[in-house]
Amino acid sequence: MADSKARSERPLSPHLQIYKPAMTMIMSIVHRITGSALYFGTLLLVAWLVSAATSASAFETVHGVMTSWFGKLVMLGFSWALLHHMLGGIRHFIWDTGRGYGAEQRSFLAHATLAGSIALTVLVWVIAFAVR
């Protein structure tokens, strides 16, 4: 290992806070954040299913929490995170084919991911309220 004092005196390479936030880097970290949120969000899905498989009263309890205003807010976030992560994944598939790496293309894909996820979330909730 190199001497730690000597190491600390060397200049560091530019890090996150040096750069002006770009849409591409925001969408990169948002893909990871939505993935993490969905990781724990699976608990909501499982709680609903397990309660339905347990008893009518357990179902009523979970159903009540999820249809409260706070529950709906969480479900709104959950649905957006899911759809955003899905579109982000499709963006990664485009990159996996070797396409979409140009500066304009990267910017377009980043904006399209966000716009698409918001549009799809609105669509899902409009349908959900329409069929209710």
Added chain:
Amino acid sequence: MDTTQSMKTPLKRVRGLGSAKSGTDHFWKQRLTALAGVPLTIVMVAVAIALVGKDATAAKAVVSHPLVAIPVILFFVSTMIHMRIGMQVIIEDYVHEEGPKVLLLALNTFFSIAVGLAGIFAVLKLSFGA
């Protein structure tokens, strides 16, 4: 490494080496489960919409239908692999101390499998149970 003359080609010698001997396994599985995840996620959203406003009996009827139960189970199988690999990458990126890292990696595996199996069990019970 043995530096004496060998009849093996360099490629033959390097095969089977490397830290984990799994190469691109995670990369490939993450893409495979992501690909499966796209149609399965669309089905899950559609099922969720179909469940809006349903009481316990009606919800059970929806989930236990084979055309719902089967994709929901497939979703859990694909997702538990995908979420485990995804969270493993995050842990390995941010947790560098060996003890906490190994502990979190173990918890990640337990959590992913527990969530997946709980979901699958619930769907099976709703389908076959009393």
